[in-house]
Amino acid sequence: MKVYPYKRITGEIGLEVTSVRQEREGFYQHDLETWAFSTQERVVALHQVERDDWESVRLGVTAILPGKEIAEGPWTDISVIAVLTEKATNSRTTARLERVAGKDGSWTGHLRFWRSAYRSRADLSVVAVATVDGVRGRMIGRAEEPWIVDLTARTPVRQREMIINQVDFTSGPEWLRPFRDAPWLVETSGDLPTVHLNAGFEGVSELLDSSGGPLERAVRDMLAAQIATDVWTAVFHSAVSDLEVDEHGNPQWPGGWRDAVLRGMLADVLPDHSEADALREIDARRREGSGWNELQPRINYAAGRRAKVAKNLGTAIRTLDTSQRESRA
Amino acid sequence: MTDKPEHLPERLALLADINAAKFLSTGVLSGHEAPPYIALNKITDPVDAKGVRTEVVPIRDLIDDVMHLFRDDARTKADAWLAPRLHAALRLSRREASDSRLWSFLALAVAPDYVVWRHLPTKGRNGLPPMVAASRFSGAHYTQAFSRLWWAAELFRDGSDYGPVQVACGNQDVLNTVLRLDIIDHRPTAQALIRLVAKETVTTGREVNALAVVTNAAASTLMYDVLAEDEEWDGGAFDAWVEEADSAPPVPRKVLPTGPDDGPVPLAAIDALAGRFEELFKDARVRGRTEVTDQLGDD
Structure with missing residues (x-):
């Protein structure tokens, strides 16, 4: 304090x-x-x-x-x-x-x-x-x-974590065309991270909007979790690489969504450090390269946790079990 | 060395960071290759603005002039000339200027030759050829080659008077250090800092840094807005200046242009803070500055 x-x-x-x-x-x-x-x-x-x-x-x-x-x-x-x-x-x-x-x-x-x-x-x-x-x-x-x-929101909501942009990669903006066989692409340069969802990839949009039977819902949630993992990994790397340092060389909290991402994920990436120490540590490791590779599994883990991969996978496996049991019965 | 683009786009546009990044090859950064203009101009988005404000030619002319005028000088000297003129020629609102895509477009599609001319270091690192830092093409507002000048002009002008901008941009340490500070978002604070530079109370890089540190630290307990009250900003006058772009003559080359008439910073407010900053600065322990302190005492 x-x-x-x-x-x-x-x-x-x-x-x-x-x-x-x-x-x-x-x-x-x-x-x-x-x-x-x-x-x-x-x-x-x-x-x-x-x-x-x-x-x-x-x-x-x-x-x-x-x-x-x-x-x-x-x-x-x-x-x-x-x-x-x-x-x-x-x-x-x-x-x-x-x-x-x-x-x-x-x-x-x-x-x-x-x-x-x-x-x-x-x-x-x-x-x-x-x-x-x-x-x-x-x-x-x-x-x-x-x-x-x-100034950009239509309704007063505090939490806006990402923008979802549904666009056909084959007929949309030129720069998305090389990615036409990808179901989605994460962009982190703007005011908020954006997920470009490829409307030209058949079935993806429908699947994400679906509210069908338990099996369909389980697949939908798995897909959402995988996209979310991608987003969290991308935003974390983006936030770390954009860190500004003050005149003493100390990295500064970046503000905006990058701030929230770092504060949330650093607790999982460098669990034994205080917030301020973790920020210094991550900045030093990225700059000097030593220990950066070793951190990747932890970053992946932190992203997965935020995307609730384990929960969604668990639910999906249970749903599969149940439906198999039902079809056998 | 990179040349002027052989194909200039007609209108200003926006180039997303993710796209800018892929053109920042070693060849482009070292000035050995030009960016692939055709591919680049294909993936830009149009700006919302209309009219003369979106024309590329007036901006490109300024770039040609600054590179000609300062061809035999230290490149850093060009900043004080270009900053007010770029600001007056573009007539952007802060809303528009906060879009980094515009600056990336200027750097890659309109004037990569200027970025290399101004920012190529004399020596390379780790055995590589000298290269411009990628952040000069696409980067934070206080680093990118054009946005740093525009923001310096916007944050240091005193209403329509670009005089303080010349002072600020005449000192690279002000551009590199003071421009990053949040405290200069308060106009009287920005003017008070520049006054100490203009009076040569602070001159060397070390002194500018010391001034930045003490004034920034004091702002964690003191509210400058109360010690030195600013007038309410005349946003209407600023918006009018932006709208007059279509009928405005080209930006003067010999004399300073006139900026938006959105009200001067109250003199009493600048006086109050400048006096205070001077005291803070005298108290500061600047490493290896004893001689300078003695001289100050003699004045």
């Missing part, structure tokens, strides 16, 4: 988005219905909501600070700032929230951001700042759970 040389808020800081207003200057202002943002998932979904030509969005933001602790603490000159950031666009938008009269610890305000400055998924948080021990501008706390503002 990080140690700070001054007193910070120990209580929780809550954050809610209370309204979402789309705007196009001189044309319209439009408050979105509540289905566009979810308090449960903590996501605002902005893709193709109502109008597609919006220029900016004004988010109504409320922060709840532990009122009693604030009143009794050593902080003066408290301000509460809403912060929207996105790594891909290096964009950062801030807005000062105002104290709500008569409501202890409650702060509210609006944060306006422009569509042209953001690309896909931005993080919304609030930071409490105060003067402590005579030092102005100290950060004394931030919201436990940030929100996600998703």
Whole structure:
């Protein structure tokens, strides 16, 4: 845990988005219905909501600070700032929230951001700042759970692990044509990993969409698990090879989906290391090559675990057993 | 050495990383072979934008000019000239500029000769011929040959004034170190850092790195946005600048172009942070910097 040389808020800081207003200057202002943002998932979904030509969005933001602790603490000159950031666009938008009269610890305000400055998924948080021990501008706390503002999602869902793109490899984009006899292909360069599913490979799409008898379902789940294993292996390698290092040569957590992949899989790949050590270790092994080959079975294992290969295989074998017994009977 | 592509595409396009990767052969990276332009242009995707902003020729002209102007100079000097002009010629939104496929396309289909000219090291490694790092063709925003210049221009310009961009790009350590920091996403912070470079309070690579380290570390407990408040960004003025691309004259070669008029960074905010950064920097222990510190004390 990080140690700070001054007193910070120990209580929780809550954050809610209370309204979402789309705007196009001189044309319209439009408050979105509540289905566009979810308090449960903590996501605002902005893709193709109502109008597609919006220029900016004004988010109504409320922060709840532990009122009693604030009143009794050593902080003066408290301000509460809403912060929207996105790594891909290096964009950062801030807005000062105002104290709500008569409501202890409650702060509210609006944060306006422009569509042209953001690309896909931005993080919304609030930071409490105060003067402590005579030092102005100290950060004394931030919201436990940030929100996600998703410009590409139609519905407010937090977990998006991959994009499934059904395309016929023989008639689709030129670059997919050399792969026409492959049932699927994993691409990891974008904002999210993408599985290109070859619609020209007869039966694959139907099989994955099937909900037939137990045997069919077992085969479907096995196939899904195999694709998932491929995806996890590919995203892991991609995340490791894209690691950035700071000025001391320490690898940095990459953010976005790569971050989630590494944190999840490193626990299986290098089980005896702390998260930070595992990241350093994996980066060093890949760079220097020593011990990299030895890690491959472990990476495979970690990918298989995430894809639930063992569970699906087990189910498939049991289903086969049962159906054989039934056909014999 | 790689030549200008004999076949230039008419419009800007997008080249996916997975496709860019397959053209980054030893021959292309060492400048001995040109990328296979025909095959390459077949697998690109069109950009969403329309009009003059998508034309390749104005960008290619800039590349020809920069390679001519700096033909006898250290190649690093070209950055300060090209960055503001590339930014003003492309007129991209951040949304568009965050698409790495556009930059890969520029590097491979429009100006591989520039990438080799600018980034080929003098010596090879492990007995191989000198080779441009693949990340200069297709890589992170602060590494790729063109995106690093565009982002430097975007993050260091003071509203429509590209002056600070020239300062930033005139110092390779600023481009290599400061451009990576998240703290410069706050405009007054970026301007305050550049002011210390412009005033020559920091000059050497070691000093720039020390400044980057201390200001970045202090940002883990201090919120610069509160110490130095920025005005709300005028996204409407920026969008208007992008839309005016069709009627804009070519980017001036002799004087600095004018950027989007989306509001200057408040001077008081830059003052507040520059003073603070200067103190942080003086306190910093820069290895082998005792002499320099003494000189600073005399000023």
